[in-house]
Amino acid sequence: MRPTVHDIAAAAGVSLATVDRVLNQRPGVRMVTREKVEAAIREIGYIRDVAAANLAKGRVYPLVFIVPTGDNSFMHGLRSEVHQATLRAGIERTEIRIVEVPAFDVPALVAALDALRGQDISGVALVATDAPEVRAAVDRLVSGRIPVVTLVSDLTDSARHHYAGIDNIAAGRTAARLLGRFLGGRKGDITVLAGSMLVRDHRERLQGFSAVMAEEFPGLRLLPVLEGRDDPERARSLVSKALSENRDIIGIYSLGAGNRGLIAALKAVRPERELTVVVHELTRHTRAALVDGTVDAVLNQDAGHEVRSAIRVMKAKADGQAVIADQERIRLDIFLKDNLP
Template identity: 65%
Template structure:
């Protein structure tokens, strides 16, 4: 039978109130009595259910999400999911704050982490810029006892507690495999559009894409990466310039700014439009799939990522285990034929 606080009290010969004081490290218990209770805990093999204890005490978990403030459709959806979670605060016993930082700005992210640390949060989630100074700020936060989850884009270091996002190397490999098959052994150039190579998710997608292209589709030549900073206007300009200077058979958009991608594609004659793989099923990419401007979209579920982040932060705050299988974020592949 699982030991309880009642069995500890009986074994140690003390009251339930005394056991509660010892388990919660409260004063008012003599050293000898505290030693008897601790010996009873060890002898009986008692393991405290911290989550249940916190529930009984109606503990509130203050969490902070640090999100990039830009006109990225996926990031807007991510923010919406965080706000949705915040609206359930009463049920989930959370208090969720959002801190905005400029996209791809490591210095701003460090400053935000330092400011958040002063508020004493129970956990922090951030869309990471993969820079040493960000990793150091995360390490300092964790050293102060605050668990940290990276969301969507990870750090190269292991300073964070958990990553809530897809396997981005696998995503890049999947994109290459699809694009190579769509092009059916043809020879020519492939364009690659990223948001910024400062973020790990974009670098890993690029790494996976290049690896498969080199081994499986050597007849396709990869052009230098265009960094659109997830800005539709910048993306449109960069692609128009590249379309004017190269005959492009395929295009992998591994970041955002896809409204600019669509506008650039629409300027091309139908016979000259490349096969396109993009990321994230948004209103823009859905419409592009339906009319044939985009051939496939790789998607991650922003809602799952936010819910997973909150579960992990709660578990870390409670000292409880994380169920890895539950927190795995799936990569979905959408064609116009299987749109939800």
């Protein structure tokens, strides 16, 4: 049987009330007594029954998710996953609030973060825009003892407790190797379609991609990045233009969202041009393109996993508990047409 508070009291030779004072860091315990109790806790290997404690406290975990507005498929999916999580709120003792903030709007994000200070909140998860002001706001929350988890996009050098997202440099490197190997030694040009170089994850993906391309595939030349702003129409015209102007393009890496336009442009040149294409984010559109051969590989991060992981981590941090690191590592999914879920 697991030891209980009673066992601590017996082992330490003190009363239940004193044990309680130590466990919940209430005042009125002498240093010697406190140490005696803490020693007993260690000796008998007591672990607090979090379920019972939560029951007694009537505890709920008020969590806040700060996500960018915008209608690209990925963010839409992310919001929908957070919404799914709210449906499980009852059984998980969570109380999830979603705050929407315009994408890439640093002051708005900072305001949203600061608005949470002092509130009774068990954790904050945010899709971070990588700016010093945001980092400072996050650090303010952290120093206010609120667990903070970055979601999808991380925040450089901040004090956030955890990052629930993929390693974007590794993602870019992986894309480069896939594209390079799939092209099997052919020589030609590669064009990269990004959303915006202002976003950290896009920058990192490009960084990883460029590095591997330079190191390992000298026969492939990287063209200047096309910035599609995650806007389908813009992406379409940029890609179409690039393809018609440069007949040497044999590969495309799309590292942002909004692949609808890219796919349309590809279909337009489909039978004549033979292109190898790697894109990010599995959506209805990219999935169909993978199946019909327009796209060769899709790299993905599972938004559902990210949200659930963020929740588990915030709860654990709020309780001062350990997380299973391996369980919370968000993996980069590589989808070919054969292993689609």
